[in-house]
Amino acid sequence: MPSIPLETRVALQDQMTEYCYLVDNIGELDPLLDYFTEDAVLDFSAIGLPFMNGRADYRKFYSEVFENMSHHTHYLTNFRIDAYDGDSASTRAYVQGMGRANDGNEVLVHVRYTMDFVREGDQWKCRKYNIYPGMPLPASLDEIHGDR
């Protein structure tokens, strides 16, 4: 694990956790969008979901997700720092993500997140976010989020 000041490490862990709060607080879209840099790349293709290049893409995705879902819960564990150089950092975690769509369809995924952060003032903004499968994915993932 790279050398990193403890305060920074905790701030980065909190920032990954913050993503879960933002995406689980269905309805408030702007704070979730502001989690990312304008040009952030969100690559969910490894789990069969979109590759998104910049705000227009990820705004469309999340606004449709929020319209579609009644419940979200993302448990984040196994946090670690992959890289750190003072103004940027790469982090990783395991996530158990579950959701319930308005039509009652339910989804549970076991995935891994990687995030690249860049320091902007006293904040860490995510500029790259990938999701990888941990366990085989359920069919309901595509049914719920597939057609974005």
Place this chain on the structure above:
Amino acid sequence: MPSIPLETRVALQDQMTEYCYLVDNIGELDPLLDYFTEDAVLDFSAIGLPFMNGRADYRKFYSEVFENMSHHTHYLTNFRIDAYDGDSASTRAYVQGMGRANDGNEVLVHVRYTMDFVREGDQWKCRKYNIYPGMPLPASLDEIHGDR
């Protein structure tokens, strides 16, 4: 996230985790009761369980829970600090809680905890504890814990 000394932040996270150990160690009631101030308010009404005002109430609840349950596991993740002012703090976490009753009935809930802590000597005591639903609740929650 409010500014807070790292030692304090970790102590508060440990204290939330400690609740899981105490409630999962079925049988030893007193250490669990001493987790709370005498006048602590435990409000579980958002998940259909009791509102408890002070030790007599929560002693009754937990002693009946311990009589009834053979297994408990509460996974706590997504810890964060909501407020801190030196002698008091408000914290939050996600909890995946599961239990098995002596009659074999099982329950799994996806919930959120908020806790208000007050410093007593070198310890943090919980004086307010709320549970909110994360995902829709199963019927077995009421069957197992409903009639307290």
Place this chain on the structure above:
Amino acid sequence: MPSIPLETRVALQDQMTEYCYLVDNIGELDPLLDYFTEDAVLDFSAIGLPFMNGRADYRKFYSEVFENMSHHTHYLTNFRIDAYDGDSASTRAYVQGMGRANDGNEVLVHVRYTMDFVREGDQWKCRKYNIYPGMPLPASLDEIHGDR
């Protein structure tokens, strides 16, 4: 909780988390074996799996596990320090462990880990590792890992 420098506490938590990464990264056996001291004792008997005394034993176990499994995910939460004296430490955590065997059989366990670590240079090596049940264990645990 015993007094421990924050850096050390975080390093030990990271080390427990590292076990999950190593055991979930099916295929690379040596980094997993090097997680432990040569004479490490791994006692999984409380969940019906082997008691292993030293590297020959745990090498056999993990190499067979890796041959047999296509997917692994171990979520580690509820970390705490049980003991610390400068050059050794005892830690504890909850783990939700899941796996999928090459034959499609699946297993999900709710368990507790305890680990004893000893400092070797700037690293913490595990010299004792126990698994205890958290919830009743599924039959598929024995089917998948039983005959080591």
